[in-house]
């Protein structure tokens with residue numbers, strides 16, 4: 173059994189920073205994980221890259237050789253990855269043993285989570301290869317400063333959740349940039365009634381029925397749960413993918429004598 177986190181969503185929301193922090197945190201805890209770059213446009217990394225989509229295909233090559241723009245080029249690269257699940261990805265995964273923990277740093281384009289099935293098929297492939305998979309959906313904390321942004325963030329997250337169909341954790345990034353901590357509290361554990369009233373105040377009266385339906389929908393799917401702390405996130409994800417339930421989970425070998 174292997175374990176995998178798929179770190180997704182908006183461009184610039186802090187996915188690579190999260191991967192790097194997670195790597196350093198696990199290193200401190202003497203627990204091993206491997207970070208995989210799935211972004212064909214990525215250029216530099218703040219963590220050791222264990223597997224890299226750019227060895228299969230890079231955005232620069234696709235744009236140069238096929239004359240595609242950055243977004244269609246990225247879709248082309250990801251579709252190429254999808255075509256190579258059975259060879260490139262399978263060969264790469266063969267380098268990992270039972271109990272290995274992989275963290276996939278993904279590109280942010282919405283298309284990959286709305287209607288293009290690449291990541292869904294990618295996850296299905298990981299599952300066939302005996303990986304337990306969890307999605308981490310990162311949202312910038314500015315999404316919890318305003319009710320309309322909050323609802324749009326919830327809907328986008330929900331669309332990824334129903335498309336990929338694995339355990340899904342919403343993470344609020346860039347918490348240090350929040351100036352009004354009180355508003356954040358309101359959104360971390362929100363009352364549907366309060367959200368509805370805020371939404372109604374922001375929108376013209378003809379949207380009241382739609383607002384009510386949206387809030388009920390979001391509430392029904394328990395989407396209104398975001399977690400802001402890394403330690404809590406890690407234990408929640410471990411629980412979803414049953415990491416640590418077997419005795420032989422991987423930790424870095426160390427000599428306690430050397431540890432001071």
Ligand SMILES: Nc1nc2c(ncn2[C@@H]2O[C@H](COP(=O)(O)OP(=O)(O)OP(=O)(O)O)[C@@H](O)[C@H]2O)c(=O)[nH]1
Nearest residue numbers: 182183184185186187188189190280345346347348
């Ligand atoms: N203040 C603050 N900045 C952050 C935080 N996390 C990320 N950033 C900054 O936000 C920018 C984008 O972060 P990345 O980690 O590259 O975001 P990403 O989601 O990987 O971006 P793409 O791969 O381009 O989609 C960088 O300048 C980071 O330094 C945070 O917690 N606080």
Ligand SMILES: [Mg+2]
Nearest residue numbers: 187188211277
């Ligand atoms: Mg990134």
